[in-house]
Amino acid sequence: MENQIQREKKFNTGITIVSILIPVVVAVLFGVKIPGVAPLSILPPIYATINGLTALVLIMAVFAIKNGQRKRHETLMTTAIVFSLIFLVMYVAYHMTSESTPFGGVGVVVYVYYFILISHIILSIAIIPLVLKTYAKAYLKQFEAHKKLAKITFPIWLYVAITGVVVYLMIAPYYTY
DSSP: OHHHHHHHHHHHHHHHHHHHHHHHHHHHHTTTOOOOOOOOHHHHOOOOHHHHHHHHOOOOOOOHHHTOOHHHHHHHHHHHHHHHHHHHHHHHHHHHSSSSOOOOOHHHHHHHHHHHHHHHHHHHHHHHHHHHHOOOHHTTOHHHHHHHHHHHHHHHHHHHHHHHEEEEHHHGGGGGO
C-alpha cells in the first residue's frame, strides 16, 4: 500500500512539472525565430491532419473499451498521446521558422474564429495534466478512478483535437507561401 502511494506521489509530481513546463517552453519557443532557416510552411496541413487523426483515434479508443478490448484501448490511447507529441513538435518547429498568420476573415466569422482559437488554446493547456493523470490512473491499475477521470478528459481532448483542425481550416486561406 505504501509503495502504491509513493508511486502515485511520484507520478503526480512529474505530471505537475510536465504540465507547467510544456506551456512555458512552448510560449518561450513561440517567440524564438531560428535565423537563416526557411519557413517550414509544409507543416500546418500535416499537423492539422495529425489533430484529425488524434480525434479519430480517441473515438476508436472509446469504442474499444466499451467493447471490452482493453489492450486495444491502451494501444490507441498511447497512439493518441504520441500523435499529440508529434503535433506539438511540428507546431513549435513551424512557429520557430515562420511568422504567425493573421486571420483575414471579416464580420461575425472573426468572433467565431477567435472564440474557437482561444478556447482551443486554453483547453490545450488544461488537457495536459488531465491526460497524464488519466493515463497514470490506468498505469497504476486504479481503473475506477481512471474511468471517472476519463469521462472528463475525453471530451476536452476530443474538442482540442477537432478545434485544432477547425482553426487550421479557417486560417489556411490566409497563409502566405
